[in-house]
Amino acid sequence: MIMDTPIQIEERLWDYIDGLSSPAEQSAIEALLAENLEWQRKYKELLNIHQEMQETELDAPSMRFSKNVMEEIARLQVAPATKTYINKNVIRSIGAFFLAMIAGFLVYCLGQFKWSASGSSSTFLPRYDLDLDTKMRAFNWGKIFSSGYTTVFMLVLVILALVMLDMYLQRKKHQTT
Amino acid sequence: MLHTGLTDIELISKVLQGEQALFAQLVERYQNYVFTLVLRFTDSREDAEEISQDIFVKAYRSLADFRGESKFSTWLYTIVRTSCITFLRKKRLDITSLDNERTFLQLENQESGFKANTIEQKSRHAMVNKAIRLLSPDDAQLITLFYKGEQSLEEIGRVMGLEPNTVKVKLHRARHRLKEKMEKYFSHEVREIQGE
Numbered sequence: 001m002i003m004d005t006p007i008q009i010e011e012r013l014w015d016y017i018d019g020l021s022s023p024a025e026q027s028a029i030e031a032l033l034a035e036n037l038e039w040q041r042k043y044k045e046l047l048n049i050h051q052e053m054q055e056t057e058l059d060a061p062s063m064r065f066s067k068n069v070m071e072e073i074a075r076l077q078v079a080p081a082t083k084t085y086i087n088k089n090v091i092r093s094i095g096a097f098f099l100a101m102i103a104g105f106l107v108y109c110l111g112q113f114k115w116s117a118s119g120s121s122s123t124f125l126p127r128y129d130l131d132l133d134t135k136m137r138a139f140n141w142g143k144i145f146s147s148g149y150t151t152v153f154m155l156v157l158v159i160l161a162l163v164m165l166d167m168y169l170q171r172k173k174h175q176t177t
Numbered sequence: 178m179l180h181t182g183l184t185d186i187e188l189i190s191k192v193l194q195g196e197q198a199l200f201a202q203l204v205e206r207y208q209n210y211v212f213t214l215v216l217r218f219t220d221s222r223e224d225a226e227e228i229s230q231d232i233f234v235k236a237y238r239s240l241a242d243f244r245g246e247s248k249f250s251t252w253l254y255t256i257v258r259t260s261c262i263t264f265l266r267k268k269r270l271d272i273t274s275l276d277n278e279r280t281f282l283q284l285e286n287q288e289s290g291f292k293a294n295t296i297e298q299k300s301r302h303a304m305v306n307k308a309i310r311l312l313s314p315d316d317a318q319l320i321t322l323f324y325k326g327e328q329s330l331e332e333i334g335r336v337m338g339l340e341p342n343t344v345k346v347k348l349h350r351a352r353h354r355l356k357e358k359m360e361k362y363f364s365h366e367v368r369e370i371q372g373e
Binding site: 014015020045046053056058060065066068069070072073074076078079080081 | 193198
């Protein structure tokens with residue numbers, strides 16, 4: 001029979017004291033407590049600590065505590081429940097947008113691999129297009145960022161940001177009045 | 178204060194209907210619980226009182242978010258935890274681990290302070306409370322939640338984002354460390370408790 005280490009004895013006894021042991025384990029511990037002095041000593045020790053902790057009183061704040069809280073909340077109102085002003089459809093749409101972006105990026109990346117198996121080898125590993133780096137370097141990025149489309153896109157973003165800022169400030173104003 | 182004997186859920190429902198004054202009953206019911214939990218994070222009673230007050234104000238503001246799926250004390254604890262973490266972040270203290278050198282040094286300083294004042298520690302309850310304060314905030318909170326918050330392992334796990342079994346293991350370790358602290362710094366009182 002394998003002997004329990006002191007830590008294991010403590011763990012089993014804590015479970016027993018907390019009432020978390022299975023019925024079989026409870027019977028086994030009760031048998032050990034009936035005949036084993038070491039277990040009896042440990043049980044008494046843990047039980048005393050357990051009772052002390054149960055009887056320990058909570059710390060109390062100052063006498064004025066609840067009055068202070070009530071004075072503080074007197075000028076406040078309960079905020080509406082989060083679910084009433086968070087539109088789940090908006091969250092779903094944002095999630096769908098990011099998922100679509102990730103999926104598009106993955107499809108683009110996978111499209112850069114050449115999926116042909118080389119020779120008679122049975123291994124089927126994608127071959128990275130080594131020429132891609134050269135192509136990327138040769139690509140004229142300046143052309144994209146100076147095009148009319150990008151300017152329009154940036155303008156739309158700025159307008160959207162301003163509209164959202166305006167909405168936020170309006171809501172703040174309503175809350176304070 | 179007139180105590181109407183209403184349950185937490187009934188009180189919350191009435192407060193939400195506009196009977197703001199009834200919130201005082203919830204404050205009185207849970208002020209010691211919240212204050213004790215906050216004291217596990219900070220030694221300053223002034224700070225603890227300020228944080229506790231802020232916790233009740235936050236609880237009032239977001240009372241409509243309490244759906245009654247858990248006990249009010251469990252829901253309140255989520256606010257306690259976030260408020261205390263924010264407070265400690267402001268104080269640039271790392272509460273996550275005892276390995277943190279600064280926290281460890283703080284505890285060491287506390288320990289030496291308590292050791293020097295053992296004569297004053299007459300009360301056994303006070304001794305247990307002081308020993309709990311020597312633990313890391315996480316251990317101390319876990320023990321307080323289990324014994325004083327009357328929270329089950331499942332409920333503690335829910336608010337701490339842990340599996341009940343992990344909570345059980347952490348609780349065992351916390352109690353083991355508590356026992357070590359008691360034996361190390363309050364050996365005389367421990368012998369009294371053991372009836373030796």
